Amino acid sequence: MYLNNAATSYPKPEEVYHAVIDCMRNIGVSVGRGSGSQFVEAEKIIYEARTLVASLFGIKDASRVIFTYNATHALNLAIKGFLKGGEHVITTSVEHNAVWRPLKHLERTKGIEITVIQCDSYGKLKVSDVERHIRKETKLIVMTHASNVIGTILPVEEVGELARRYGIPLLVDAAQTAGTVPIDVEEMNIDMLAFTGHKGLLGPQGIGGLYVREGIDLEPLIHGGTGSHSHLEEQPPTMPEKHEAGTLNLPAIAGLKAAVDFLMQHGVERIREHEVTLTQTLLRELKKIERVRVYGTTDARERVGVVSFNIDGVKPSEVAMMLENGFGIIVRYGLHCAPMAHRTIGTFNTGTVRVSVGPFNTEEDIFALVKAVQEICEIA
Numbered sequence: 001m002y003l004n005n006a007a008t009s010y011p012k013p014e015e016v017y018h019a020v021i022d023c024m025r026n027i028g029v030s031v032g033r034g035s036g037s038q039f040v041e042a043e044k045i046i047y048e049a050r051t052l053v054a055s056l057f058g059i060k061d062a063s064r065v066i067f068t069y070n071a072t073h074a075l076n077l078a079i080k081g082f083l084k085g086g087e088h089v090i091t092t093s094v095e096h097n098a099v100w101r102p103l104k105h106l107e108r109t110k111g112i113e114i115t116v117i118q119c120d121s122y123g124k125l126k127v128s129d130v131e132r133h134i135r136k137e138t139k140l141i142v143m144t145h146a147s148n149v150i151g152t153i154l155p156v157e158e159v160g161e162l163a164r165r166y167g168i169p170l171l172v173d174a175a176q177t178a179g180t181v182p183i184d185v186e187e188m189n190i191d192m193l194a195f196t197g198h199k200g201l202l203g204p205q206g207i208g209g210l211y212v213r214e215g216i217d218l219e220p221l222i223h224g225g226t227g228s229h230s231h232l233e234e235q236p237p238t239m240p241e242k243h244e245a246g247t248l249n250l251p252a253i254a255g256l257k258a259a260v261d262f263l264m265q266h267g268v269e270r271i272r273e274h275e276v277t278l279t280q281t282l283l284r285e286l287k288k289i290e291r292v293r294v295y296g297t298t299d300a301r302e303r304v305g306v307v308s309f310n311i312d313g314v315k316p317s318e319v320a321m322m323l324e325n326g327f328g329i330i331v332r333y334g335l336h337c338a339p340m341a342h343r344t345i346g347t348f349n350t351g352t353v354r355v356s357v358g359p360f361n362t363e364e365d366i367f368a369l370v371k372a373v374q375e376i377c378e379i380a
């Protein structure tokens, strides 16, 4: 039983497997690197995938969606492509290393200054704390939409409103929310949105993206062939080619297209309702077990389907091993690439066991997990 959807979602919708295989078997070309009907088909897939992603996030101009390998690549492009050096940046204390490491790199190499807004022990962020730290030199606010450790959803819309008022661009890491929580970049005042294809979007690994609002011009992270404007010595200035050097991952884009199609047919709101129900059950049942400590808010509406917990006196690695070996349940333990979030909830030294649900999990899965945790508490 798979309860590690925050790492990558599994299984994928059947349509995704079919789309990847069909693309590899029957199209098989590199877009922009030849001519003929298969190339036209390949271009169509990319165009449709980009358009679908844009409409999922309320993006008006699909050419502002850049395909990347994953959210990490997208965040690196946004952070390193936007900041020139010496600027002040605001972020939060629950960021993933995909945000934190590029920032720390720029702090060392380009002298940027980082202010980390402390979230409380439930992972909640106060918008007034963000406002208090805005300065004349603040050039960017970068924040996750939901913590991949605590599950807490951060008030992106309110921070977006604040950022807009001060004329500061807002970059959002939607790795844990794209496909599981409705996102509209216009309504939420998001200037840049980084997403990954293989988690809530239900697509394959190796594809993600970055939305960049018109008016924001990023320095490319990677330079090289785009299959167009080959006479130019520099990257073409047009979007999205400027940021898509090198052969695109066509099979993954075909899979992502099928996945987003699936999501739009089933509705992100419906998937969200399902995950909230499972998470509420999980929180309620885990709380009943005496030796179990659950982190974060008890209201499933305030979080994504990610729940971290610990069993008093048992290492998270042992709990995860027992769940897998004794009960066939796959979860993740440790620091989850987000040490700051663990410092925020006081688990930096130990880490946690993280359970994360997906659209194909059921209430039975949750009760099986809870029963397994009860049994581990009895024997360990």
Ligand SMILES: Cc1ncc(COP(=O)(O)O)c(C=O)c1O
Binding pocket: 006, 007, 070, 071, 072, 073, 096, 098, 144, 146, 147, 148, 173, 175, 176, 196, 197, 208, 337
């Ligand atoms: C909050 C958050 N940001 C960024 C990432 C990075 O995603 P990817 O590994 O797909 O680049 C993850 C994935 O674990 C995440 O949970």
